[in-house]
Amino acid sequence: MSVVLITGASSGIGQSTAVEVARQGTGVLLTYRGNPEGAEETVAQVEALGGTAVALPLDTGRLEAFPAFVDQVDRVLRDTWQTDRLNGLVNNAGLSRSAPVTETTEAVFDELLDALFKGPYFLTQALLPRLTDGGAIVNVGSTAAHPGGISPGFSAYGSVKGAVEVWTRYLAKELGPRGIRVNSVAPGPTRTRLGDDGFARYPELIAPLAANTALGRIGEGADVGRVIAFLLSEGGGWITGQDVTASGGFGL
Numbered sequence: 460m461s462v463v464l465i466t467g468a469s470s471g472i473g474q475s476t477a478v479e480v481a482r483q484g485t486g487v488l489l490t491y492r493g494n495p496e497g498a499e500e501t502v503a504q505v506e507a508l509g510g511t512a513v514a515l516p517l518d519t520g521r522l523e524a525f526p527a528f529v530d531q532v533d534r535v536l537r538d539t540w541q542t543d544r545l546n547g548l549v550n551n552a553g554l555s556r557s558a559p560v561t562e563t564t565e566a567v568f569d570e571l572l573d574a575l576f577k578g579p580y581f582l583t584q585a586l587l588p589r590l591t592d593g594g595a596i597v598n599v600g601s602t603a604a605h606p607g608g609i610s611p612g613f614s615a616y617g618s619v620k621g622a623v624e625v626w627t628r629y630l631a632k633e634l635g636p637r638g639i640r641v642n643s644v645a646p647g648p649t650r651t652r653l654g655d656d657g658f659a660r661y662p663e664l665i666a667p668l669a670a671n672t673a674l675g676r677i678g679e680g681a682d683v684g685r686v687i688a689f690l691l692s693e694g695g696g697w698i699t700g701q702d703v704t705a706s707g708g709f710g711l
């Protein structure tokens with residue numbers, strides 16, 4: 460059975476990706492940080508589809524904890540799926556913080572850089588020996604890194620997501636000889652728990668974003684999860700090094 464590791468799958472896009480991946484008959488090794496109940500819910504959703512999922516804690520901003528995490532991954536792969544290989548990796552975990560350039564603190568800058576870019580970079584490096592030749596990686600970027608998605612206050616977040624997009628192309632080039640495909644997905648505004656549940660706390664934000672979206676609404680987790688699952692699947696087998704915008708036409 461193939462197995463995909465999805466970071467940050469206790470809610471939102473990661474949770475939806477876990478469900479879509481499980482629908483394809485793939486096992487899911489998922490991570491959470493502060494929401495174990497959400498991770499349990501994801502496991503239950505996968506099991507309801509007849510699939511298998513295991514959740515592990517991970518903070519992508521704490522690089523010193525990666526060796527122990529990788530040991531746990533090895534153990535779970537062996538005990539649950541009797542394998543030492545991953546077939547896919549989704550670097551999805553993320554948080555957002557906003558402040559104008561003039562008010563962005565070094566602490567916030569470092570938090571975003573570590574959790575969204577430096578962490579995934581070195582986590583991927585650590586997991587690459589376990590990723591099977593012919594496997595796939597999807598990194599989750601953002602339209603906040605694109606010209607049509609620039610909104611005041613997101614300079615640090617958007618710039619770090621831009622780094623993820625560029626890194627994706629380098630990975631695709633360097634891993635091509637192993638047949639490993641690497642793409643990024645850039646979601647537009649999507650109704651998740653991002654920004655400390657921002658859309659639930661400020662529902663008035665939704666209508667203007669929907670009005671700036673060609674398809675007339677903001678995204679749902681599944682809108683993006685389906686795209687990620689496709690890129691991991693055989694159907695996406697000739698796609699690598701691409702940044703795929705999944706936004707319903709946000710900012711067109």
Ligand SMILES: NC(=O)c1ccc[n+]([C@@H]2O[C@H](COP(=O)([O-])OP(=O)(O)OC[C@H]3O[C@@H](n4cnc5c(N)ncnc54)[C@H](OP(=O)(O)O)[C@@H]3O)[C@@H](O)[C@H]2O)c1
Pocket residue numbers: 466467468469470471472473490491492493494495497517518519520551552553554555574599600601602603645646647648649650651652653654
């Ligand atoms: N929603 C949008 O509008 C939007 C747009 C563009 C891009 N994105 C990107 O989509 C990805 C998924 O976010 P989402 O929208 O689905 O938000 P979400 O519902 O808040 O999910 C975020 C996930 O990441 C985990 N996480 C947060 N900080 C982490 C850290 N330091 N280490 C490890 N895990 C961490 C969370 O875990 P716990 O809750 O368990 O702590 C949760 O599982 C993120 O990379 C985000 O930047 C979202």
